[in-house]
Amino acid sequence: HQDEDKLQEYMDELEFLAYTAGATVDRRFTQKLTQPDSKTFIGSGKAQEIKEYVKENEIGTVIFDDELSPSQLKNLERELEVKILDRTNLILDIFAQRATTSYARTQVELAQYQYLLPRLTRMWTHLERQKGGIGMRGPGETEIETDRRIIRDRISLLKDKLKTIDKQMATQRNNRGKVVRVALVGYTNVGKSTLMNALSKSEVFAENKLFATLDTTVRKVVIGNLPFLLTDTVGFIRKLPTQLVESFKSTLDEVREADLLIHVVDISHESFEDHIDSVNQILMEINAHQKPMIMIFNKIDDFSYEKKDEDDLTPSTRKNISLEEWKNTWMAKSKHPTVFISALTKENFPEMKKMIYDEKTAVDLKTIGKNL
Ligand code: GDP
Structure with missing residues (x-):
């Protein structure tokens, strides 16, 4: 370290x-x-x-x-x-x-x-x-104490079982038709479930612990009269065990097959940049890194920083960068649309919804283009 x-x-x-x-x-x-x-x-x-x-x-x-x-x-x-x-x-x-x-x-x-x-x-x-x-x-x-062979048998049995369910889920996804699919991705505990609840008025389990969500929940959400399907996925974490990435294939398929990703970041967390890197790395592993993506910086109500003195010449550290200053860092150069919100107080929700709406329209146009 x-x-x-x-x-x-x-x-x-x-x-x-x-x-x-x-x-x-x-x-x-x-x-x-x-x-x-x-x-x-x-x-x-x-x-x-x-x-x-x-x-x-x-x-x-x-x-x-x-x-x-x-x-x-x-x-x-x-x-x-x-x-x-x-x-x-x-x-x-x-x-x-x-x-x-x-x-x-x-x-x-x-x-x-x-x-x-x-x-x-x-x-x-x-x-x-x-x-x-x-x-x-x-x-x-x-x-x-039992034989390795028994465990190997069990592993192949479970793999078969998952294959069957994966097929069923793939069929389910296909049957959802042409509605644009949006998947929430992000580090664990950043507020994905809270945002899902706020957008869909549903009651998805949210709590201040890691990995409250294991199964994907899919909700229909309407923004500006446009319907789309919003999926909440399992939270990512640094050094996510590879065994899990592999066996959560179907859960991650929701991400792989989404038309638009909403990457939720907890900006009140000191290591939020590391979190972004971890998430991007997993997106790369599952080959979903080139999808259209919106960056949502959440928990601005909880964002705090230590203000610098006017004539303090010491360089900025992570701790004394204000939200406004953050917006002018690498964030300004991000190729993804970016919005700062609080899922808790619903601050900047109109702006966020407009962004999702605009991206969705852009995705729609692309899809139409592809089918022409
Ligand atoms: P998930 O693991 O990404 O689904 O995160 P959750 O939605 O379960 O939220 C994790 C914790 O963060 C919960 O205690 C939420 O109440 C809290 N939380 C979510 N959004 C906000 C926010 O905008 N501001 C603050 N202060 N807390 C939030």
């Missing part, structure tokens, strides 16, 4: 993830290494420090902000004598808790088995067998 601020932000996010999963964070440990240790991820001195702390304070779980290799996981568990979770496992666990439909559950279960398969040799026996703890939901310890 390059600088201290970034490091703290990453740790804040990890703590928020842990909180979403139902854990309380007791202490943070960080270490500067040019490269993670191939065997134990952290250095031996740091491992010793953590081990002592865990013992003294009866800590149940140690969470790492990266995905650990199967052998790192095993070595760390042996060395620290405590349950270890990595970022991937933590995110998978949150997804497992939040999956309500059988489709979402199937997707998460597949991702969990794919994560588990190379890690079957984990030394669970010497650990306390806590049922239902974080990282233990879904395919848990009972499967760990």
